Amino acid sequence: MSRRPVSVEELLKDNDSLGSKPKFLSKSERKRLQELKQKQEEAQRLKKQSIQRKKVIRYEPDIEEKESLDDSSAVIEQPKKKKNKSSRFNFEWDEHDDTSGDLPMISLPTASADHDLDATSGKHWSEKPLKEMTSRDWRIFKEDYGITSKGGDIENPLRAWEEASIPSDLLTILMEKLKYTEPTPIQRASIPLALKQRDIVGIAETGSGKTLAFLIPLLSYILNIDKNYLEYEHQQEINHNKPLGLILAPTRELAQQITKEAQKFASFLSLNVVSIIGGHQYEETVNSIGDGVHIVVATPGRLIDSIERNIIGLGRCYYLIMDEADRMIDMGFEKSLQSILAFLPTTENLNNTIDSRIFNVSKRITLMFTATISPPIEKITKNYLDRPGYLFIGGAGEALDNIDQQFEYLGASTSNTSEEVDNKRFEKLLRVVKYHAREISTFSIIVFANHKRICDLLALELENNGFRDNVVIHGSKSQDARERAIASFRSHEANILIATDVAARGIDVPNVSLVINFQMSKKFDEYIHRIGRTGRAGNKGTSFTFIDDSDSDVFIDLKKFLVNGGKKCPDWLLKHSSTQNQVLRD
Structure with a gap:
């Protein structure tokens, strides 16, 4: 029958009989004992290395070689141990293996001086002279x-x-x-x-x-x-x-x-x-x-x-x-x-x-x-x-952060040919323009359409509804007429510019407050350039786009553009058959 373990009380009693009691060591005392132990282990390690060096065969270079070699190039050859042929497996490790003093088997790259400077100085790149810029900066x-x-x-x-x-x-x-x-x-x-x-x-x-x-x-x-x-x-x-x-x-x-x-x-x-x-x-x-x-x-x-x-x-x-x-x-x-x-x-x-x-x-x-x-x-x-x-x-090819992109999905294709303006679509346009004019006292609006005749008809309809201060530019206008129209829009003599894609690029008018796509561009890249007429030079801008099923060829690109730019994708676009059945192109 095995002996019962000794209780804590009996151990304490035995210690009392021996005249010694458990003693609590302070933090400083524990640290001193730890340092003493480390010194003893270091002394033992150095003693072992000294014994091993006596067994080393050392290559002694002649006088000329000594002058060309530095201390770090000395080569130490370790004596080979005899293999035990009777053993099934032969390993060449030391019987008294002590790896505490050995070099690591792999060498990890240390941080460069520049990297250390970045990590410790706490300076932002803007606070440094050019010559102190590091790769990290x-x-x-x-x-x-x-x-x-x-x-x-x-x-x-x-x-x-x-x-x-x-x-x-x-x-x-x-x-x-x-x-x-x-x-x-x-x-x-x-x-x-x-x-x-x-x-x-x-x-x-x-x-x-x-x-x-x-x-x-x-x-x-x-x-x-x-x-x-x-x-x-x-x-x-x-x-x-x-x-x-x-x-x-x-x-x-x-x-x-x-x-x-x-x-x-x-x-x-x-x-x-x-x-x-x-x-x-x-x-x-x-x-x-x-x-x-x-x-x-x-x-x-x-x-x-x-x-x-x-x-x-x-x-x-x-x-x-x-x-x-x-x-x-x-x-x-x-x-x-x-x-x-x-x-x-x-x-x-x-x-x-x-x-x-x-x-x-x-x-x-x-x-x-x-x-x-x-x-x-x-x-x-x-x-x-x-x-x-x-x-x-930056966001080349991605949604522009400073432009609030709004859409009105009109469903099935509406009657909006190059020869006539769809009345329902125009009524919605007029409502958007009136609301914007009420909200912003000094407004500048660019209305884009795909056809020259649509631009001319929109200008006439807006004028009949009280917005006489509008100008038109498209490919059939003379150069002088186009220059006069742009100058009038820049000076705010005209608050509305109606144009084809000739105005999508190259017209730098500050503080355009709203871009309206009366017709969605047939090429998606032009959509990006159209809405880019607003929200320039760090200002905020808004775009409003009328869109229907006849524009489905650009839905994939539009969805990708909005998603990649972190913008909210409208439900009608997410659920549309053209975006459900096709894979987004890279």
């Missing part, structure tokens, strides 16, 4: 501004204008004369890369400041051209019609807007900027380049006509910019673009002549800005751009 910086890139060897973004390699004269104009205080994300990402003479494909949403993103590098390039050429040779009559830089835009309105922005800088730098667009007489172009031209801003069709008439020559143009390239493709300018690219001098021509020294470049430079990457855009990029860097900014 740049990653946070890019996340703060929604900048992503691909293409290899991408320059770090721009933190402030002063930190860019912009010529001092241009920097003074930029900051002091024109009061541009802070770059936008697309400007931060593209300007440093373009200043390194790298080809660029920039993908950014409308209203993101792309114009300045390509004007600053272009002007920097021109100011870096040999001064003797600029002051003497370029002024000769033979070079009067040869621009140094070319900017292509899909519409007259966008081309004029770019020209206006470029002329702000050009007036201070004694440069001549000329726009070549439809609606202007060829004599105007001839007169405008009479004293020489430095920058041409053009629409593709009109530029080709001017080249074929020998009004413009591109023999000295090594800097090309394509703005809204996707829109140019959509408008059928793909062949025109290819023709223009064929007129430009090649990199081979640059390097085989004195031009490389005059213009201080080793290749032709091409900057392309677009909202989407389509197969035709990829084809042009592959054929004409040299190792481009791709820059993606």
